[in-house]
Amino acid sequence: AQRVTQPEKLLSVFKGAPVELKCNYSYSGSPELFWYVQYSRQRLQLLLRHISRESIKGFTADLNKGETSFHLKKPFAQEEDSAMYYCALKRSGANNLFFGTGTRLTVIP
């Protein structure tokens, strides 16, 4: 079985401060991990995926297989980063996603 855990339902940081949204997973195989974001009144959209190893809107996330984590980080939070963030896992060979419960990030001006 697989599980995605986002321990923080709410996270508030000041503008310009670093932000880290935590994601831990459990899965016996080799997962693909994603971060999805939902801005206010917008649809759920992909932010980044671990295999791309890219930075999107200043966000990065590294897959740590030893700690089974895929934390999302940004060195300097911006007000426009305020949104709901979901960590998601895709099992190898599958095409559906398992989502965590999400973290609502609020960036305080």
Place this chain on the structure above:
Amino acid sequence: ETGVTQSPTHLIKTRGQQVTLRCSSQSGHNTVSWYQQALGQGPQFIFQYYREEENGRGNFPPRFSGLQFPNYSSELNVNALELDDSALYLCASSVPGGVTEAFFGQGTRLTVV
């Protein structure tokens, strides 16, 4: 607009009734997945359709059923509605296999009273 579109956006049904939700996939995408998102929760996988066949199913009872049409659009049907079926239903389209991005629709908010 070639994105994923869902209809209706909102609806209210009575317990025991049946409901049909519709989804048009993104242009070029032949795989459609449905998710249920209860309040305060992440989306939960219901099932996926590929080439008009169910191609994977989550932990949902048989009263949740679906269809996919030759143009890749899809329907989600729920029979014998229960109060706990109240949720946001999301449709996502993608291309099959490999690393893929799922494009989500805005969702249909279903309220069962």
